[in-house]
Amino acid sequence: MTDGTRSEEPLAEAPRPHRATRPGRHAVVVGGGLAGLTSALALADAGVRVTLLEGRPRLGGLAFSFRRGDLTVDNGQHVYLRCCTAYRWFLDRIGGAALAPLQNRLDVPVLDVNRPEGRRLGRLRRDPLPVPLHLGRSLAAYPHLSLAERAAVGRAALALKGLDLADPALDAQDFGSWLAAHGQSARAVEALWDLVGVATLNAVASDASLGLAAMVFKTGLLSDPGAADIGWARVPLGELHDRLARRALDSAGVRTEVRTRVTSVSTNENGGWSVQVPGESVEADAVVLAVPQREAHDLLPPGALDEPARLLDIGTAPILNIHVVYDREVLTRPFFAALGTPVQWVFDRTAASGLRHGQYLALSQSVAHDEIDTPVAELRERYLPELARLLPRTRGAEVTDFFVTRERTATFAPTPGVGRLRPGARTKAPGLYLAGAWTATGWPATMESAVRSGVSAADAALGALGRPRPSRLFGFEEAAA
Numbered sequence: 001m002t003d004g005t006r007s008e009e010p011l012a013e014a015p016r017p018h019r020a021t022r023p024g025r026h027a028v029v030v031g032g033g034l035a036g037l038t039s040a041l042a043l044a045d046a047g048v049r050v051t052l053l054e055g056r057p058r059l060g061g062l063a064f065s066f067r068r069g070d071l072t073v074d075n076g077q078h079v080y081l082r083c084c085t086a087y088r089w090f091l092d093r094i095g096g097a098a099l100a101p102l103q104n105r106l107d108v109p110v111l112d113v114n115r116p117e118g119r120r121l122g123r124l125r126r127d128p129l130p131v132p133l134h135l136g137r138s139l140a141a142y143p144h145l146s147l148a149e150r151a152a153v154g155r156a157a158l159a160l161k162g163l164d165l166a167d168p169a170l171d172a173q174d175f176g177s178w179l180a181a182h183g184q185s186a187r188a189v190e191a192l193w194d195l196v197g198v199a200t201l202n203a204v205a206s207d208a209s210l211g212l213a214a215m216v217f218k219t220g221l222l223s224d225p226g227a228a229d230i231g232w233a234r235v236p237l238g239e240l241h242d243r244l245a246r247r248a249l250d251s252a253g254v255r256t257e258v259r260t261r262v263t264s265v266s267t268n269e270n271g272g273w274s275v276q277v278p279g280e281s282v283e284a285d286a287v288v289l290a291v292p293q294r295e296a297h298d299l300l301p302p303g304a305l306d307e308p309a310r311l312l313d314i315g316t317a318p319i320l321n322i323h324v325v326y327d328r329e330v331l332t333r334p335f336f337a338a339l340g341t342p343v344q345w346v347f348d349r350t351a352a353s354g355l356r357h358g359q360y361l362a363l364s365q366s367v368a369h370d371e372i373d374t375p376v377a378e379l380r381e382r383y384l385p386e387l388a389r390l391l392p393r394t395r396g397a398e399v400t401d402f403f404v405t406r407e408r409t410a411t412f413a414p415t416p417g418v419g420r421l422r423p424g425a426r427t428k429a430p431g432l433y434l435a436g437a438w439t440a441t442g443w444p445a446t447m448e449s450a451v452r453s454g455v456s457a458a459d460a461a462l463g464a465l466g467r468p469r470p471s472r473l474f475g476f477e478e479a480a481a
């Protein structure tokens with residue numbers, strides 16, 4: 001068994017860190033996940049001298065790769081949507097956009113294995129028509145719902161479109177109750193709303209904030225016809241978030257130190273900041289804390305937030321990935337979603353992992369509270385027969401490898417009320433900023449949220465450092481359109 005949080009190896013030996021020698025104001029970014037990488041790049045691109053400190057031996061935070069024999073394995077399948085303009089800006093910035101392309105047009109095969117008549121394939125895809133007609137034909141033909149349910153889904157989608165995302169009352173309600181009040185059957189929730197919502201929010205509808213759910217569905221499905229086109233890395237995540245990100249940092253002049261855990265952050269006698277790492281105190285004019293909420297709580301100096309204990313009230317939710325290598329091809333599509341089985345989403349990872357013979361599938365299991373600690377042998381017993389139901393070709397195939405990666409704190413839990421717990425980038429301590437997917441970006445815990453938070457923190461820090469905001473950096477919405 002592989003525990004994704006412990007058994008990673010750096011993909012490639014990173015280049016020797018070089019000390020930035022540019023004079024001027026100095027910012028320290030703590031945490032080399034997507035939020036910290038973004039802040040560091042944005043600050044360096046604006047002419048600030050930047051030091052990035054990351055506790056682990058690699059960059060990329062929660063979205064990384066490790067080696068397992070000849071395979072390069074992602075800790076968890078990651079996808080993004082065309083509407084994720086900030087993450088797309090990030091991919092462009094590190095020179096990785098071509099390695100994580102988008103579908104030309106949203107197309108999600110949905111396979112139901114629990115039908116009396118046998119396996120049934122449906123498709124969620126869009127037509128080249130304006131919103132909401134772009135999904136009309138697909139919804140009308142969606143075989144996993146009755147005609148009445150499809151009509152009710154259409155009505156609920158229009159009601160969702162009318163919700164005001166800026167209304168804080170939305171965050172206090174749960175999405176499941178809202179769906180029920182808008183005529184959605186349990187089947188419609190399972191076969192449509194949760195199919196999308198579980199994967200994007202990491203919560204079932206009844207446990208999700210209406211505000212966050214409405215944000216996902218409005219932005220992804222009801223803003224622009226192409227907004228929900230899906231993108232994913234055709235290379236290991238570490239190639240993007242570690243190797244290419246490191247190259248971009250190096251050429252931007254950022255001093256990057258991995259295996260360097262920050263133990264405290266405090267003000268110094270010059271009115272700046274001292275960032276303590278083992279054996280060194282790094283002095284800075286501004287600090288961006290781009291670490292998970294619990295670590296941020298522990299590092300924040302007294303008075304930086306009015307109620308720092310609120311950070312500890314932001315819950316977390318697990319994601320389990322089950323990795324299965326077969327001795328032959330068993331799936332001809334790049335991915336599909338499943339109904340009527342515990343299997344959620346299945347991705348073909350063969351080419352990205354470097355596997356030469358056979359096929360490597362990754363099962364991405366969100367909301368994995370019940371299975372996150374299940375022994376690998378038990379998972380194998382449970383999931384191989386399910387894959388045999390879904391994919392008939394697996395029946396004659398040999399499983400040559402089976403392992404799991406467990407991310408216990410994969411995302412913050414998007415529960416009703418979480419919105420008021422998420423702080424913005426600014427703290428009450430001048431020169432100290434927060435970033436991370438869990439901060440108040442309006443997005444659920446995604447790569448998009450992380451990058452947006454990194455931009456916000458850099459933006460706030462630039463103001464305090466008296467540096468102009470370069471429009472080409474922060475105009476990512478236009479840049480990625």
Ligand SMILES: Cc1cc2nc3c(=O)[nH]c(=O)nc-3n(C[C@H](O)[C@H](O)[C@H](O)COP(=O)(O)OP(=O)(O)OC[C@H]3O[C@@H](n4cnc5c(N)ncnc54)[C@H](O)[C@@H]3O)c2cc1C
Nearest residue numbers: 031033034035055061062076078079262410436437446447
């Ligand atoms: C299995 C899985 C699947 C996912 N699927 C998707 C998906 O499909 N699409 C999507 O958009 N998102 C997905 N996500 C979520 C996405 O990965 C995260 O939201 C995003 O990567 C978070 O980035 P971050 O920079 O905010 O935080 P993190 O990635 O947690 O980065 C924080 C960094 O800070 C470092 N750190 C902590 N304390 C210290 C310290 N004291 N000193 C120095 N460094 C420190 C950590 O080592 C870490 O590198 C998934 C996550 C997981 C785990």
